Amino acid sequence: MKKCRKLLPALIFAVLMITAALLTITASAEGKYSVAIDDLDDCLTPMEESSLLQIMQKTADKTKLNIGFCITADLKGKSDELYSDYVLDERFGHGSDSIVLLMVNTYDKPQYAAVTDEISTSGVAISKFSKSIIENNMFPRIYKGFDNKNAVSVGVPKSNVYKGYSSAQFYQAGVGFCEAIETFSNPFAAFWATIGDYIAKNVTALVIGIIVATIFALMVANSTKSKYSKKKPISADKYLDRRNTRVVNQVDRFVREYTTSVRISSSSSGGGRSGGGGGHSSGHGGGGGRHR
Amino acid sequence: MDKVHTLSYQCPNCNAALEYDNATGKFKCFYCDGTFTEAQIKALFEARDEAVNLEESVEPELTPDQQETEDFTGQSALYNCPNCGAGVICDSLTASTRCHFCHTPVILSGRLSGEYKPDLIIPFSTTREVAEQKFYAYTKGKFLLPRGFRSDAQIKNISALYVPYWLKSGRVDANLTATGKTIRTWRSGDVQYTHTKLYHVEREAEFSFVRVPCDGSKRIDDALMESIEPFVYNGVKPFNMSYLSGCAAEKYDVTKEEAAQRIDQRVQQAANDELKRMASVYNALEDVRTNINYRSQEYAYALLPVWFLNYTYKGKDYGFVMNGQTGTTFGELPVSKGKLFLYGAGIFLAVLIIAFVILSLFFGD
Numbered sequence: 001m002k003k004c005r006k007l008l009p010a011l012i013f014a015v016l017m018i019t020a021a022l023l024t025i026t027a028s029a030e031g032k033y034s035v036a037i038d039d040l041d042d043c044l045t046p047m048e049e050s051s052l053l054q055i056m057q058k059t060a061d062k063t064k065l066n067i068g069f070c071i072t073a074d075l076k077g078k079s080d081e082l083y084s085d086y087v088l089d090e091r092f093g094h095g096s097d098s099i100v101l102l103m104v105n106t107y108d109k110p111q112y113a114a115v116t117d118e119i120s121t122s123g124v125a126i127s128k129f130s131k132s133i134i135e136n137n138m139f140p141r142i143y144k145g146f147d148n149k150n151a152v153s154v155g156v157p158k159s160n161v162y163k164g165y166s167s168a169q170f171y172q173a174g175v176g177f178c179e180a181i182e183t184f185s186n187p188f189a190a191f192w193a194t195i196g197d198y199i200a201k202n203v204t205a206l207v208i209g210i211i212v213a214t215i216f217a218l219m220v221a222n223s224t225k226s227k228y229s230k231k232k233p234i235s236a237d238k239y240l241d242r243r244n245t246r247v248v249n250q251v252d253r254f255v256r257e258y259t260t261s262v263r264i265s266s267s268s269s270g271g272g273r274s275g276g277g278g279g280h281s282s283g284h285g286g287g288g289g290r291h292r
Numbered sequence: 293m294d295k296v297h298t299l300s301y302q303c304p305n306c307n308a309a310l311e312y313d314n315a316t317g318k319f320k321c322f323y324c325d326g327t328f329t330e331a332q333i334k335a336l337f338e339a340r341d342e343a344v345n346l347e348e349s350v351e352p353e354l355t356p357d358q359q360e361t362e363d364f365t366g367q368s369a370l371y372n373c374p375n376c377g378a379g380v381i382c383d384s385l386t387a388s389t390r391c392h393f394c395h396t397p398v399i400l401s402g403r404l405s406g407e408y409k410p411d412l413i414i415p416f417s418t419t420r421e422v423a424e425q426k427f428y429a430y431t432k433g434k435f436l437l438p439r440g441f442r443s444d445a446q447i448k449n450i451s452a453l454y455v456p457y458w459l460k461s462g463r464v465d466a467n468l469t470a471t472g473k474t475i476r477t478w479r480s481g482d483v484q485y486t487h488t489k490l491y492h493v494e495r496e497a498e499f500s501f502v503r504v505p506c507d508g509s510k511r512i513d514d515a516l517m518e519s520i521e522p523f524v525y526n527g528v529k530p531f532n533m534s535y536l537s538g539c540a541a542e543k544y545d546v547t548k549e550e551a552a553q554r555i556d557q558r559v560q561q562a563a564n565d566e567l568k569r570m571a572s573v574y575n576a577l578e579d580v581r582t583n584i585n586y587r588s589q590e591y592a593y594a595l596l597p598v599w600f601l602n603y604t605y606k607g608k609d610y611g612f613v614m615n616g617q618t619g620t621t622f623g624e625l626p627v628s629k630g631k632l633f634l635y636g637a638g639i640f641l642a643v644l645i646i647a648f649v650i651l652s653l654f655f656g657d
Binding site: 198202204205206208209210212213217220224225228229239245246247248250252254258259260262263265 | 492495496522566627644
């Protein structure tokens, strides 16, 4: 037991070092991976497109994935999920290790009322990027840049390319997409990033949890500490000679009586929730963003 | 500085120092392994002890200068070891100790004569080994203790001490008046009924308390000593200085009247509790008024056995004590602030994770 205690700091240090090493592992480029941008709705300037391609290439080489970015206003009769799968297959081949972001400019067309932005995956990317990670972690990062009205870009951006959004915002969406791929392609980093995102979405619960944990920890610590100096109750009844106790007088005189009543009420409550979803084609994974 | 008369008990076989052996209840020479009963010791040393008591029952009168010097120095004393003759200083309350040089048990007979002569003594019946085992058992599993508290070096400091006690016996008249309530509840449909009956209650009784103790040393915490009670008085013996041989002892510096205040408090509380027990048929007692008076009372001064271990941590003293007769233990234990912080932090993290997960299901998206 004593030996284990002595080794404990060394073990903790070793675990931390291994975790840090795994977090900083970078993919070696054994050959270039493909990147592609299909700006079919003309939402990016040439300079932005060129810059974004470079960023995507670095990410592709680091994560060993083909990366695609498609902006369109026409799904050619397909669903958003099937169209993103189609773009992936066309660009990189069916079953390749690839990930594609599809942003759909719906222009409020009635036939596109249910259409959302999509991310499609294939190959190893299916297991690396689960639907939950795509929808709860990657899309928030993409939209963080996309919703920023003061988004920075390269060169002179085009304003109002779609519903008041500038080309810089689409550019930042692409940059956010690359950052999300790099973060969540590493399982350890993905784990901590997921935790961080979950905490950020539940700040109220975190604050209440901190208060509850503080009170509970203080109570338990104080209770444990008090056992170290607990004094037994002091009574002299141990020295009472009960054989020589004599009852001299005992009076129990009735005074009065009364009755009170209280009505007891009960309540009940109930409730419930429900939800739904769609799907990608065979050999693909992915998840949905929001309708724009 | 006052020069104190000393004496020790020598083995009649080899003249080495005799000590009281807690395990056997006899006097033992640790040099020649000779053992002697209490009756044998009494026969050997009774005459000498009586002569010493007679000689020291009259306190020498001090001149004003000597009195001032004594007050200024705090009444410490110089004694000569009866074995090696070394001169050693001890504090004013010590009545039995060991020579710091030759380790011979020395009894400062002057400190136990006259008004300071105890009436009774309960000899030690637990050994050092038992005290050490009890200490380990008491501190086992207490993970907030500072490092080194349970070390072998620390436990070696445990020492046997005869603590001065005032014992008060007496008969008290106690009476109680109160309003007693009996309460009955029942439910009919969605209505809960409570029926209450009120009574005027009186209880009057005579109680006998036998030898309620209060320690007679100001430097020992009363609550600490009360935590290792009770002492079993059928083991009490008339005082004889020979029992102190091998143990430390102190004389009292709390007067009988001061001790009586503490004892009376305890007696009053016990009598109140007993009267309330006599009215336990009631669900509740309100407007309780009690009155306790002594019908008769008597005092005795006794030396009672206690194993002591004192530990200083960050400038504060912590005491561990064991009843030298019954083995009852109690201790105030120090808490390592670093360990307490880590413990609290661990609980905080664990509760935070659980609470966050549960709360996020209710408050989250």
